[in-house]
Amino acid sequence: QVQLVESGGGVVQPGGSLRLSCAASGFTFSTYGMYWVRQAPGKGLEWVAFIRYDGSNKYYADSVKGRFTISRDNSKNTLYLQMNSLRAEDTAVYYCAKDRGSLGSQFDYWGQGTLVTVSS
């Protein structure tokens, strides 16, 4: 069965950095696009970034562009999100999600999420 397990969250000071990981299993990771989606406490869902199956294209929300970098290691079945210059408004649960693989963009499997808290 498909499993996505995020790790790397924690408390970081404003201006600091953090790298999230998402370990994937139960499907052929190298053939699917992957996403990061976040949810601030008590708020709705916010799309953060997308990476194509082969890493050739990456897309970012305007709110994180230039500060966050999405990447993947298909040999390790792992997705990453490098977060730099963190701000208080980046505080959220971060989910990785798998693209369904059909035309359009759908998130058919999600991880359990990892909490990032940016605070001094």
Place this chain on the structure above:
Amino acid sequence: DIQMTQSPSSLSASVGDRVTITCQASQDISNYLNWYQQKPGKAPKLLIYDASNLETGVPSRFSGSGSGTDFTFTISSLQPEDIATYYCQQWRTFGPGTKVDIK
């Protein structure tokens, strides 16, 4: 970017009621519209993709319709386990969500 609006923002209905949520896109998105259910403390779950296709394993009381800019999500007979927040989504944009409670 395309903007997505949802209404209502919250609703309260009785078990067995028919529940309808609408989602409107700021421009034509064809049928590229998906619906998710999120229960408190849990990750979202894909229910409907491409406006009207039921994801595998999702109960048939859930349905979706629409195309272009106007979409509808329906629960034909509300069950206690359907208490959740429902989000529409197109590419990189989520709607603000609709919280569904039992009356």
